[in-house]
Amino acid sequence: MVAYEKTICPYCSCGCGIYLVIEDGKIIGQEPQIDHPVNEGGNCPKGHNAYQFLYAEDRLKTPMIRKSNELVECSWDEAFDYITEKLKEAGPNEFGMLTSGKNTNEDAYVLQKFTRVVMGTNNVEYCGRLCHSSSAAGLGPTVGSGVMPISQLDLEKADCILLVGINLKETFPLMYMRALRAKANGAKAIVIDPRKSVTARELSDVHLQLNSGTDVVVINALMKIILDEGLENKEFIGARTVGIEALREHLNSLNLDDLVKTCGVSVRKLKKAAKIFAKAKTGSVLFNQGLNQHITGADGIKALATLALITGQYGRPGTGPSPTRGQVNGEGTGDMGCLNVFYPGFQKVGTAAEPHKKFAELWDVENLPDQPGLPYTKMIQQTKYMWIVGTNPMMAVPDIDNVKKALQSKELLIVQDIFPTETAKLADVVLPASAWVEREGIHAYVDRRVQKINKLLDSPGEAKPDWWIVLQVAERMGYKEQFDFSSPREIFEEIRRVVPPYKGITYERLEETLGGIQWPCPTEEHPGTSTFFTEKFNTPDGLGHLQVVNYIPPAELPDKDYPYILSTGRTIFHYHTGTMSRRTPKLNDEVSSAYFEVNPKDAARQSIKAGTMVTLTSRRGSIEVKAKVTDDVPEGFVFLPFHFSEACANKLTNPVLDPACGMPEYKVCAVKMEVSK
Ligand SMILES: Nc1nc2c(c(=O)[nH]1)N[C@H]1C(S)=C(S)[C@@H](COP(=O)(O)OP(=O)(O)OC[C@H]3O[C@@H](n4cnc5c(=O)[nH]c(N)nc54)[C@H](O)[C@@H]3O)O[C@H]1N2
Numbered sequence: 001m002v003a004y005e006k007t008i009c010p011y012c013s014c015g016c017g018i019y020l021v022i023e024d025g026k027i028i029g030q031e032p033q034i035d036h037p038v039n040e041g042g043n044c045p046k047g048h049n050a051y052q053f054l055y056a057e058d059r060l061k062t063p064m065i066r067k068s069n070e071l072v073e074c075s076w077d078e079a080f081d082y083i084t085e086k087l088k089e090a091g092p093n094e095f096g097m098l099t100s101g102k103n104t105n106e107d108a109y110v111l112q113k114f115t116r117v118v119m120g121t122n123n124v125e126y127c128g129r130l131c132h133s134s135s136a137a138g139l140g141p142t143v144g145s146g147v148m149p150i151s152q153l154d155l156e157k158a159d160c161i162l163l164v165g166i167n168l169k170e171t172f173p174l175m176y177m178r179a180l181r182a183k184a185n186g187a188k189a190i191v192i193d194p195r196k197s198v199t200a201r202e203l204s205d206v207h208l209q210l211n212s213g214t215d216v217v218v219i220n221a222l223m224k225i226i227l228d229e230g231l232e233n234k235e236f237i238g239a240r241t242v243g244i245e246a247l248r249e250h251l252n253s254l255n256l257d258d259l260v261k262t263c264g265v266s267v268r269k270l271k272k273a274a275k276i277f278a279k280a281k282t283g284s285v286l287f288n289q290g291l292n293q294h295i296t297g298a299d300g301i302k303a304l305a306t307l308a309l310i311t312g313q314y315g316r317p318g319t320g321p322s323p324t325r326g327q328v329n330g331e332g333t334g335d336m337g338c339l340n341v342f343y344p345g346f347q348k349v350g351t352a353a354e355p356h357k358k359f360a361e362l363w364d365v366e367n368l369p370d371q372p373g374l375p376y377t378k379m380i381q382q383t384k385y386m387w388i389v390g391t392n393p394m395m396a397v398p399d400i401d402n403v404k405k406a407l408q409s410k411e412l413l414i415v416q417d418i419f420p421t422e423t424a425k426l427a428d429v430v431l432p433a434s435a436w437v438e439r440e441g442i443h444a445y446v447d448r449r450v451q452k453i454n455k456l457l458d459s460p461g462e463a464k465p466d467w468w469i470v471l472q473v474a475e476r477m478g479y480k481e482q483f484d485f486s487s488p489r490e491i492f493e494e495i496r497r498v499v500p501p502y503k504g505i506t507y508e509r510l511e512e513t514l515g516g517i518q519w520p521c522p523t524e525e526h527p528g529t530s531t532f533f534t535e536k537f538n539t540p541d542g543l544g545h546l547q548v549v550n551y552i553p554p555a556e557l558p559d560k561d562y563p564y565i566l567s568t569g570r571t572i573f574h575y576h577t578g579t580m581s582r583r584t585p586k587l588n589d590e591v592s593s594a595y596f597e598v599n600p601k602d603a604a605r606q607s608i609k610a611g612t613m614v615t616l617t618s619r620r621g622s623i624e625v626k627a628k629v630t631d632d633v634p635e636g637f638v639f640l641p642f643h644f645s646e647a648c649a650n651k652l653t654n655p656v657l658d659p660a661c662g663m664p665e666y667k668v669c670a671v672k673m674e675v676s677k
């Protein structure tokens with residue numbers, strides 16, 4: 001019997017609909033869903049080949065424990081007994097939990113609850129720290145909320161699309177489809193990116209090809225031009241913002257020629273972009289890692305939101321700077337409280353609301369931690385016991401050699417994944433997890449769009465859903481009562497009770513609603529909320545707070561010894577640390593090995609040709625990688641995707657963090673290059 005079953009793509013946060021073709025319990029093919037509002041029959045290459053990784057030969061199928069320095073198979077009972085015995089020795093601040101942007105909300109909720117209730121610490125994080133922590137830090141003080149304020153579907157209403165540090169065509173291909181539609185209706189696109197990314201090349205009317213890490217300078221210049229030329233939206237500024245005098249004074253003190261010198265973009269282009277954006281009726285703004293992943297990520301976002309405020313580009317469908325969280329459940333895992341300072345529903349530790357008291361009552365425990373936990377990268381360095389679920393720090397975190405040392409020195413390292421990742425290889429205990437359609441649960445996609453994944457397949461071997469695994473350990477640690485759930489549905493019912501924006505969402509509604517429901521959704525009759533800030537912002541006084549931001553250069557710039565800027569990022573065919581996409585033959589055939597991009601002039605200077613193996617060295621380490629010579633990258637700048645373990649980009653990157661949010665500066669460090677011997 002062949003069945004067509006609906007599901008949602010497991011890769012990026014667009015959340016495209018897919019039909020899986022299932023015969024006798026095995027997926028034999030797939031089709032994009034034509035009636036799904038996000039993708040309307042389209043899928044990108046990852047989506048088109050989404051199910052193949054499930055059948056990779058080396059899926060983890062059995063728990064394993066390290067004995068005489070080797071990982072050997074064991075039973076679930078043996079693994080749980082070992083973990084429980086060890087965790088009972090751990091003091092609260094000695095334990096840390098890393099959860100996953102691939103978790104369902106139900107998984108994420110019980111993982112953070114375990115950390116807080118059983119281990120007594122707020123040391124719980126996920127890849128959101130490495131991705132959009134700067135959005136919360138930048139948008140919080142400005143507009144009061146760090147999530148996407150619109151529906152992705154409304155992007156096609158824009159008459160101007162401003163893309164800052166986001167390579168939309170390769171990283172959110174189905175949102176790119178909407179940008180193309182807007183362009184077909186006459187919209188203009190402005191792209192701010194130091195590279196001629198495919199998005200810059202194919203979409204932009206104006207490409208502001210700035211020097212790396214100078215976004216604050218470009219945005220200050222745009223704002224200065226707008227105020228000097230009287231292009232600001234005076235009515236919006238008067239009615240909905242505070243701080244225009246201080247902003248004006250600050251921008252008056254800056255000299256446009258100096259700004260141009262620092263950012264490397266001409267006055268002509270800046271003026272053109274400023275006019276298009278300020279005059280747009282619907283100015284959409286998407287930003288991502290090119291803006292975020294700097295020691296000044298939060299500052300850049302504050303400046304960008306201020307630019308949108310002074311031009312009135314907020315509060316209508318399609319408008320307002322949108323952080324584009326990229327992982328399939330990058331939004332939901334954060335919503336569930338897998339961050340060191342947030343209880344579920346972004347209830348902040350240390351505020352007058354005292355969420356630790358409220359949750360202690362809801363969860364029926366005496367005490368819960370009231371101090372912030374450690375952010376992701378510090379947790380790796382500063383805890384003795386770690387449980388890592390569905391994230392791969394041995395590839396994803398800067399300065400890998402130091403990550404390795406820290407992970408190797410743990411009293412206990414548990415890694416729960418679907419593959420034997422670089423991180424799993426260092427574990428004391430490896431736990432095999434069910435993936436994607438092997439379990440049930442909900443995800444929140446980029447625009448707070450909540451959709452449900454149904455269980456369509458059995459897990460391989462003895463693999464189990466993440467939520468089930470943590471429940472067994474909680475019970476053995478003596479907390480059966482607080483973790484008395486027998487299904488994701490029961491966990492979700494608790495989520496609805498304690499996380500107000502999810503209250504009106506039910507499994508039944510999600511099963512009936514094509515394209516999901518956008519939170520906040522306060523009642524079961526409520527249709528969900530697509531546009532934020534229509535009348536007021538989420539700040540205490542309801543106003544947008546214009547921010548004065550000064551430029552701070554990246555922490556490590558080129559010098560005589562390390563003369564090139566290294567920037568790291570993504571390509572369309574691969575996903576992050578490659579665990580899934582590199583096990584997908586059709587994707588891996590497209591790009592099967594590591595490469596980096598170098599400008600023809602730099603290549604000529606260093607006798608590098610297309611395909612030459614080159615040694616890239618930073619102050620942290622060295623890798624060997626094949627050259628791709630292209631003028632898509634400017635002189636003095638090399639671009640290296642971070643998907644490939646054979647040339648791990650994070651061996652080179654700088655572990656320095658944005659002091660406002662703990663975001664690493666993945667987008668700028670200094671390297672030298674030599675033809676490999
Ligand atoms: N194919 C694919 N898609 C993905 C992912 C993936 O791994 N593969 N990951 C998902 C996830 S979790 C995320 S967070 C998103 C990331 O999505 P993006 O942020 O779009 O991806 P990146 O390639 O990291 O960086 C985007 C752009 O920033 C530019 N950039 C570098 N430095 C600067 C700078 O100083 N200023 C500016 N303005 N731009 C700069 C780079 O040249 C690059 O073109 O993608 C999601 N989608």
Ligand SMILES: Nc1nc2c(c(=O)[nH]1)N[C@H]1C(S)=C(S)[C@@H](COP(=O)(O)OP(=O)(O)OC[C@H]3O[C@@H](n4cnc5c(=O)[nH]c(N)nc54)[C@H](O)[C@@H]3O)O[C@H]1N2
Binds near residue numbers: 396649
């Ligand atoms: N140099 C550099 N480094 C970066 C970035 C960059 O631009 N440059 N970007 C950063 C960003 S934005 C992000 S989001 C992070 C991403 O960093 P990670 O989240 O660490 O990257 P992934 O490869 O997506 O890791 C997800 C893991 O979950 C596993 N998995 C999949 N499904 C399941 C499941 O259902 N259960 C369990 N238990 N495991 C599962 C996968 O096998 C994989 O090992 O990387 C960051 N690192």
Ligand code: SF4
Binds near residue numbers: 016043048175
């Ligand atoms: S755009 Fe994202 S969600 Fe859609 S098919 Fe591609 S990877 Fe999947």
Ligand SMILES: [Mo]
Binds near residue numbers: 127130131325327
């Ligand atoms: Mo991300």
